[in-house]
Amino acid sequence: xxxxxxxxxxxxxxxxxxxxQQPERVFFNPFIPSEMWVTSFGNGMKVGSVLATxxxxxxxxxxxxxxxxxxxxxxxxxxAAEKQVFVHNTIGQHVYSxxxxxxxxxxxxxxxxxxxxxxxCGEKKVKVVLSK
Numbered sequence: 001x002x003x004x005x006x007x008x009x010x011x012x013x014x015x016x017x018x019x020x021q022q023p024e025r026v027f028f029n030p031f032i033p034s035e036m037w038v039t040s041f042g043n044g045m046k047v048g049s050v051l052a053t054x055x056x057x058x059x060x061x062x063x064x065x066x067x068x069x070x071x072x073x074x075x076x077x078x079x080a081a082e083k084q085v086f087v088h089n090t091i092g093q094h095v096y097s098x099x100x101x102x103x104x105x106x107x108x109x110x111x112x113x114x115x116x117x118x119x120x121c122g123e124k125k126v127k128v129v130l131s132k
Contacts, residue, residue: 025038064126066078
C-alpha cells in the first residue's frame with residue numbers, strides 16, 4: 001500500500017486486510033485509480049479497491065478457500081457455508097466427500113490420482129490441482 005504512488009520513489013506499507021497467501025504481483029488499474037488487482041500463488045486474481053483512507057478492501061472474503069493449490073494430498077478448507085464438501089473429477093464424477101467442521105477443515109485426498117479436481121460446497125466451486 002502506498003500513499004504516494006505517483007512519487008519517484010513511493011513508500012509502501014503492509015496491507016493487513018489481504019486475507020490470502022503472500023501476494024505475487026500488485027497491479028493498479030490505470031482506468032480506475034481506486035481499483036487494484038492482486039495475484040497470489042494458488043489463489044488466482046483478486047480485485048479490490050483502495051479506499052480514501054488508503055486501506056485496501058477485498059470484496060470476496062466470504063468465498064470458499066481451498067489451499068494449498070496445487071496440493072500433494074492434504075487440503076485446507078475455509079469459509080464453507082455448507083456442512084458438506086464434495087470432490088468431483090474433470091468428467092463430473094463424485095470421488096470424495098467430507099462433513100465439514102466450523103472454521104477450518106483438513107481434507108486428505110492423497111488417495112486420489114494426480115490431476116485436476118473440483119471442490120464443491122453448495123453453490124461454490126474451486127478448481128484444485130493434485131500432484132504426487
